[in-house]
Amino acid sequence: MSAFPPEIVALQDGFTDQVSYSLNGVTFTTGQFEGKPVxxxxxxxxxxxxxxxxxxxLDHFDIKRIVFSGIAGGVDPDLSIGDVVVSAxxxxxxxxxxxxxxxxxFALPGWMSSDFRNFGxxxxxxxxxxxxxxxEPDNRFWFDADPALLAVATDISETLSLADCNAEAACLTRAPQIVVGGNGVSGPIFVDNATLREHVFTSFDARVLDMESAGVAQVAFANDVPYIAFRSLSDLAGGGDGANxxxxxxxxxxxxxxxxxRGFIAALDD
Structure with missing residues (x-):
């Protein structure tokens, strides 16, 4: 899975034996990717x-695992653009x-409580x-990535080389890294605000934020399907010195x- 076209374009090379289906306006394409049926x-x-x-x-295909690939905003000040975060x-x-x-x-109604510091x-x-x-409903806040899939991600993290320049020769000032573990958060807004970014880091101990991963993680939990997400930082969610x-x-x-x-899929046993 990816969220929007620029993210999935990077996965098209080597995706073979493609057959496409349209369901409720969404195109799903089956085929072979790194030697695995996807x-x-x-x-x-x-x-x-x-x-x-x-x-x-999940309702129309025999899905064994859910794997998300895409971009995100960096929250942890120790991370930089280009880093790939695999949150637990x-x-x-x-x-x-x-x-x-x-x-x-600000005061919550008496019957409500929160485990986190508020933002106004x-x-x-x-x-x-x-x-x-x-x-009855499970009121968990955190939805976990699958431990076995995280272990595979950890194993391959030392073997891969990441890009540090784009096609237009805009280059990073620091070589990108792969970070496995920690927290990620998702919400319905694009964030380009240093104050909210700092709140997300200090209140949720989050490394990264995006607009989809937690929603997919909840659906995976509800269906008992293993889930993992690979999110690379395209920006710092308002934490940079200049424009986004x-x-x-x-x-x-x-x-x-x-x-x-790609390295993760290739490393899976089946």
Whole structure:
């Protein structure tokens, strides 16, 4: 899976034996990728689009694992553009409540609580997810990447070389790295704001943020399907010294995410 066309273009080389199907306006293409049978498709940008297309794929194809490749905004100040982050946990940081003003702060209704520091009026609160073996909603905030898939990602992380210049010869100032583990968060907005970026890092201990991964992770959890996401930083979510650099480094980031995903698929046993 990828969210939008520039991300999936990086995965087309070597994708063979393609057969395409259209379901509810979404194109799903089956074929061979790094010696494995796959179905490849675009989720669409945003949590809702990603959740809908993931469930659509699970309902119509025999899906053994869900693997996401794409770009993201960097949150951890130790990371740089071009780095690839393979988060172990994904949460929805903008799902919750807008609390009412109370003196110099904001107060949640008495029946609500949050495990995280608020961002002004906004408090992150999970609202639960149902699945077949649960009698009532599971109110977890974090949805985990599959441990076995993370282990494969860790194994290959030392063997791959990432790009540090794009096709227009715009180059990074630091060689990109692959980072496996830690937290990632997703929400329904594109972030280019240093204050929100700092909040996400300090409150959620997040390395990266995007607009799809946590939604896909929740659908994977509800369907008991292993999940992992490879997200390469195209920008710093408002933390850079100048203007947002996504347009400059989007193709490089998408390529780096695809390099790691390609190596990961090739390393799978079946």
């Amino acid at each position: 179905v490849m498709f675009l989720s669409g940008v945003s949590m809702v689009n990603a959740a809908m297309t993931t469930q659509l794929a 946990h994904w949460g929805q940081y903008l799902q919750g409540t807008a609390a009412r003003a109370d003196g110099d702060g 009026m906004f408090h992150a609160i999970p609202f639960g997810v149902l699945k077949e073996d649960l009698a 650099e996504m347009n400059t480094f989007m193709s490089l980031a998408a390529s780096n995410a695809a390099i790691v995903m």
